[in-house]
Amino acid sequence: MTELLKVVGLTREYPGVRANDDVSFSIGTGEVHALLGENGAGKSTLVKMIYGLEKPDAGVMELRGGSYAPQNPQAARAAGVAMVFQHFSLFEALNVAENVALGMENPPKMRELAKSIREVSENYGLPLDPDRIVGDLSAGERQRVEIIRCLLQDPKLLIMDEPTSVLTPQEVEILFKTLRKLQAEGTSILYISHKLEEIRALCDEATILRLGKVVGTCDPKATTAREMAEMMVGQTLHVPTREGGSTGAVLLEVNGLTFAPATPFGTRLKDVSLTLRAGEILGIGGVAGNGQDELLSVLSGEARTEKHSVTFMGENIGHTGPNARRRIGILAAPEERLGHAAAPNMSLTENAALTATIRKKLTKNNFLNWKKTEAFAEEVIEAFDVRTPGPGSAARSLSGGNLQKFVIGREVLQDPKVLVVNQPTWGVDASAAAAIRQALLDLAAKGAGVLVISQDLDELMEISDHFAALNEGTLTAPRVAKGLTVDEIGLMMGGAHDMEVAQ
């Protein structure tokens, strides 16, 4: 097998984080190569560099033996590299052919294009009518539009970023058939995923990334899912130090909750149950997109459910909104800082008013007391060491880590009875992350229940009393964190069904 793409020593640094550190690997012609890693391992950065969206700080790439340094995606496409993104860039009001034409440098006449779309779609077993309006298509069909857009350019290397995250099992089957056919024709595929079983079924070789570095390569067909999971998660897990089984009273309970999200990209929560006691930190692990956002929204009150699905100290609260829950002491900090936890163009003072008016009594007769609000914003800035010129600064002017500190601090300083956080230390530097974790620990020590959703297993192991994992919207039964092994965690995260085939 001849070598198609070779990557040597690629390094890319962002402020405060080295997303890729001396990454090297190569893909042969006609090879399906997996790029495997947890969220934040650097997969996306790596493929963005290959596709010309980002430029490496160091390192070189070679395509078919020649030097390859695409300045932009157009150059990458001209060189025969195409990419299907996880989230589609399609115009819903236009039909399939028009959408395809928009992504081409020199689109042919509409009628010819429609004909070639039909040909390609039949050839590769991806049925798609070029005249249909994209708005009417399912997520799987939309993905086909993107794939066909790529295939029309006759790529030598096709990059697919988490392609199955939006597909039904049947659609996954169809996609895999297509990819195998492409492979048989000599097209190389770089397949990004964290779903181990898929990779075992499809890929010839896998490169495993962890924290920006290549930690190993393997032949997925000859390696067990468990071994791959171990490489992906790493062996350096913190030993859980917290004693589980605290005896506090039950604060929050979720009982057999099933919840269908409003958006097509959402994950359905299936029969989720959990119990959170006073003084307990419950860590919820799992790969992103397995229902974390949805779980947070049903706990924060943004999404309403059946009355009895969520209870607080025995009271049914599933039907209540965010402010009713804040009133009784349930606070939340969502993952997305800009646009969810905070309004980007508003000042920190205004963002303090976003969640704190009730518990900090910042209003009188519904008139805001801005002085008091500003004082509270300053208190958060002070206590959580938020680096900013002052509470008048717009949220978007803060770095991600600093805004995160503000968002967490805003909730912690409201003295919650239950705090739900999603990715509390995402993109935060090590010392700040430690401070946030300490704040969560302190909160629990004072008798609050803390529910931490995170993809950072080290973090969860460090602070959790109990650990559960979300996998495709299902929550595993929580287990005492102390004594859990890497193996067991991997099993919980991957879902047992992923592992059985690997034995």
Add this chain to the structure above:
Amino acid sequence: MIKFVKRPEPSKAWTLATPILAVIITMILGGLLFAAMGKDPVAAIRTIFWDPLFNAQFASYSRPQLLVKAAPLILIAIGLSLGFKAGIWNIGAEGQYIIGAITGASVGLALYPLDAWWIFPLMVIAGALGGFLWAMIPALLKTKFNTNEILVSLMLVYVAEQILASAALGFLRNPEGNGFPGSRNMSQIPAMSNPELITGTGAHWGVVAALASVVGAYVLINKHMLGFQIRLTGESPRAARFAGVKDKLLVVFCLGSAGALAGLAGLFEVTGPAGQISIDFGAGYGFTAIIVAFLGRLHPVGILLAGLLLALTFIGGELAQFMLGLPSSAIQVFQGMFLMILLAMDIVVNYRVIIVKKEAA
């Protein structure tokens, strides 16, 4: 090559400077336009911007017109700005204005020839209520069936215009009007009239209401929880939901308050400057107010100034047509140009403009 770099925060200095700069640029480009048409550019610009207020001969007539024209624009624009801030697009203020005038006038005319002090206040309430209810149609359709409020409110303008025609020709027609269309002239019926409060200023009750609405909107937006929620929803709907904003209630409030203010404007107009319900009562204030709202950057004080400025260009434009024989289309081009320039200037508020030498590839 010119490069635009997004500012971390909008520039405060530019926010204040751009309107002034836009006026100057418009004067220059408009001058060129008028010069190209063979008119004296300086005289034309002076006629539009200066003469309405300070010309010894006309100012006594045109100066009061300024407030008469600006008051409904400001009143309606203030209401619209609340919704626009929250991303709720009420395009149908013209319809709410017309309906407000009809409901208010109907109440008053039904009581004719009774003479009592409470008739005019009752008409004011009826006018506001009429506009409010008319705006509830798009509001309830949106909250119940998720219809598009832009389309529904806009279409209802045409419905309102038909109702207006039917009122002028039918149920509100002056029985003593010798068969001419149009209602009784309410400005001449003391119990129903909305007179000039201070002679020579043009200030009628609508001007008072406009000023009160500016103050009220300022307080609401800057001090009240509801105003905060409106801004938050416009900035970031997801963050607003997280903050517990009841978005449906907000739709009802924003459309309703805009409708009520537009209805008020209609009532003050029909009892004052217009005097009667007539087929051509809808003069486009409801649409122009959309421009006023954006021109004023959705800020109450900005809207006050924008309303006055736009009223000035209207009066000045009419004067220029009359005095210099400029075609009305040229005046419209001039006004359109002004708006385009002002909105285009926004880029320097949000972006830094950097001129860079072309990079060697």
